[in-house]
Amino acid sequence: xxxxxxxxxxxxxxxxxxxxxxxxxxxxxxxxxxxxxxxxxxxxxxxxxxxxxxxxxxxxxxxxxxxxxxxxxxxxxxxxxxxxxxxxxxxxxxxxxxxxxxxxxxxxxxxxxxxxxxxxxxxxxxxxxxxxxxxxxxxxxxxxxxxxxxxxxxxxxxxxxxxxxxxxxxxxxxxxxxxxxxxxxxxxxxxxxxxxxxxxxxxxxxxxxxxxxxxxxxxxxxxxxxxxxxxxxxxxxxxxxxxxxxxxxxxxxxxxxxxxxxxxxxxxxxxxxxxxxxxxxxxxxxxxxxxxxxxxxxxxxxxxxxxxxxxxxxxxxxxxxxxxxxxxxxxxxxxxxxxxxxxxxxxxxxxxxxxxxxxx
Amino acid sequence: xxxxxxxxxxxxxxxxxxxxxxxxxxxxxxxxxxxxxxxxxxxxxxxxxxxxxxxxxxxxxxxxxxxxxxxxxxxxxxxxxxxxxxxxxxxxxxxxxxxxxxxxxxxxxxxxxxxxxxxxxxxxxxxxxxxxxxxxxxxxxxxxxxxxxxxxxxxxxxxxxxxxxxxxxxxxxxxxxxxxxxxxxxxxxxxxxxxxxxxxxxxxxxxxxxxxxxxxxxxxxxxxxxxxxxxxxxxxxxxxxxxxxxxxxxxxxxxxxxxxxxxxxxxxxxxxxxxxxxxxxxxxxxxxxxxxxxxxxxxxxxxxxxxxxxxxxxxxxx
Numbered sequence: 001x002x003x004x005x006x007x008x009x010x011x012x013x014x015x016x017x018x019x020x021x022x023x024x025x026x027x028x029x030x031x032x033x034x035x036x037x038x039x040x041x042x043x044x045x046x047x048x049x050x051x052x053x054x055x056x057x058x059x060x061x062x063x064x065x066x067x068x069x070x071x072x073x074x075x076x077x078x079x080x081x082x083x084x085x086x087x088x089x090x091x092x093x094x095x096x097x098x099x100x101x102x103x104x105x106x107x108x109x110x111x112x113x114x115x116x117x118x119x120x121x122x123x124x125x126x127x128x129x130x131x132x133x134x135x136x137x138x139x140x141x142x143x144x145x146x147x148x149x150x151x152x153x154x155x156x157x158x159x160x161x162x163x164x165x166x167x168x169x170x171x172x173x174x175x176x177x178x179x180x181x182x183x184x185x186x187x188x189x190x191x192x193x194x195x196x197x198x199x200x201x202x203x204x205x206x207x208x209x210x211x212x213x214x215x216x217x218x219x220x221x222x223x224x225x226x227x228x229x230x231x232x233x234x235x236x237x238x239x240x241x242x243x244x245x246x247x248x249x250x251x252x253x254x255x256x257x258x259x260x261x262x263x264x265x266x267x268x269x270x271x272x273x274x275x276x277x278x279x280x281x282x283x284x285x286x287x288x289x290x291x292x293x294x295x296x297x298x299x300x301x302x303x304x305x306x307x308x309x310x311x312x313x314x315x316x317x318x319x320x321x322x323x324x325x326x327x328x329x330x331x332x333x334x335x336x337x338x339x340x341x342x343x344x345x346x347x348x349x350x351x352x353x354x355x356x357x358x359x360x
Numbered sequence: 361x362x363x364x365x366x367x368x369x370x371x372x373x374x375x376x377x378x379x380x381x382x383x384x385x386x387x388x389x390x391x392x393x394x395x396x397x398x399x400x401x402x403x404x405x406x407x408x409x410x411x412x413x414x415x416x417x418x419x420x421x422x423x424x425x426x427x428x429x430x431x432x433x434x435x436x437x438x439x440x441x442x443x444x445x446x447x448x449x450x451x452x453x454x455x456x457x458x459x460x461x462x463x464x465x466x467x468x469x470x471x472x473x474x475x476x477x478x479x480x481x482x483x484x485x486x487x488x489x490x491x492x493x494x495x496x497x498x499x500x501x502x503x504x505x506x507x508x509x510x511x512x513x514x515x516x517x518x519x520x521x522x523x524x525x526x527x528x529x530x531x532x533x534x535x536x537x538x539x540x541x542x543x544x545x546x547x548x549x550x551x552x553x554x555x556x557x558x559x560x561x562x563x564x565x566x567x568x569x570x571x572x573x574x575x576x577x578x579x580x581x582x583x584x585x586x587x588x589x590x591x592x593x594x595x596x597x598x599x600x601x602x603x604x605x606x607x608x609x610x611x612x613x614x615x616x617x618x619x620x621x622x623x624x625x626x627x628x629x630x631x632x633x634x635x636x637x638x639x640x641x642x643x644x645x646x647x648x649x650x651x652x653x654x655x656x657x658x659x660x661x662x663x664x665x666x667x668x669x670x671x672x673x674x675x676x677x678x
Contacts, residue, residue: 191637
């Protein structure tokens, strides 16, 4: 509904530009964004939207941005991306894993348009990929959880078993084990990125089963609200959710895309864009920890130390040796740590996680 | 003995107060929305726009409660929003004799878009959830106290509503007329019954119920508003009406069964019983299909339970 309006407006603008000589359109670089959720999700899509707004603000006289929200993954995505390309956008960001094949298809059709796909692994001459090292923040969260839990049980609400989610669970566990070797995880898969009711139900079930810290890899603040109501602690996801859990939120690993979007648009304007694979974390400010709250000073100090160590590179969440769930030592392709490929394709659990990777 | 241990675990889980409370919360919006649709369909109208009316109820319900500070006003706003959207549907299908399936689908699309627009200014805000009933002594009774005497008002309303619908349909003359219109609108018209007027009232009632069901989400379930927060519950309500073979008592069973099995699918996962989580998440749908098959088998030769004029356009004296 809204997205088609945007498409229609974009198409009309392109038509108008073509009819009246195109002087206006030629001046500005048109940048399009394709979002999987509503911009008001207060989570993942909202953070991308903040990035788009930062880009528009920073290069206001040089770029013109549009976005399509609520674009379903699949065939519809291809149509939406192509509409943006046809409407004259020269740089198009598609922000969800499930847009991967659709983006590649459209990129092949429009060789003069630059595409960027978030969290995927397929690249082409005019298709770059970018992602944030979410797991860095999760390692810190694991340490905090390990210190803060009294019951020794941490509840984890998850969406889909993709590598990003699995590596998040593993990083949290490794962080927790580094301070509390006996910590246990209880994991519930809700099979949805976004269903506030179901996320709340899962949160209640986890608390009833003894969890006193909640963490989530789903997008709504429902679990945070339940934690606040039940008087336990929780971590926010993607966005700072402190408003929904003023006494519950410990921190949140938030994504900040603004710097990246501004940088990439500048490269296009300077004619220097090329297909890259960007994967930044805390050090480049693509992952930002929300303020550490509702915890004792010593835990806060520990969290800040760990954050600094990850930023400086002296600590890597996936440092070796790492033992998997079955007790086998994992091969270290990155020397002293797992390499990027191993993290990006992670489909196994580390030792100590009492769950089966779905579908394995 | 791991099998026995697992069964004991499941048993303990199902009969815990917190599990039952969670199930009731999850089932209530389904029951409210499906109750309204049952009435609409018994009058022979198929409104596929429940999801759209629900999300409108959620947006307007939250807006009303946030601005007034009163859950009651919020609920009324939700009811009005659902009814207003269903009025659009009534104008199209009853007044202009538009195809009901197309109009219903359009209604959902309209509701989703419009609610996003209305709710945009309220995203990121939260309200105090509706308080639960608290009676001296009764609510403190072990086990049944919280379950029977400690619910939020919407739960009691949903139960009262479905009982009222049952009484209306089977114990009043108007209810009989409504069912007659649903089964054969031409004959009912020939007998002098006001087909379109009764259908209009039924459609408005269905919209009001869907609006109330939607308002339940931000007022009681998860006290914030986010676009698309109904997440397909309207479609499940629609399926429940078929599941219930258009009968109120079966609707209650269906709504609570669906709610219970979907919560069970979540709550069983951490117990590590070796059942794949995909199967767990499939359970409510699987259970629905199995019960549907059983019902249709035991019904024998009575034929379809659907109102015979369901979804058919009626134009008087053409």
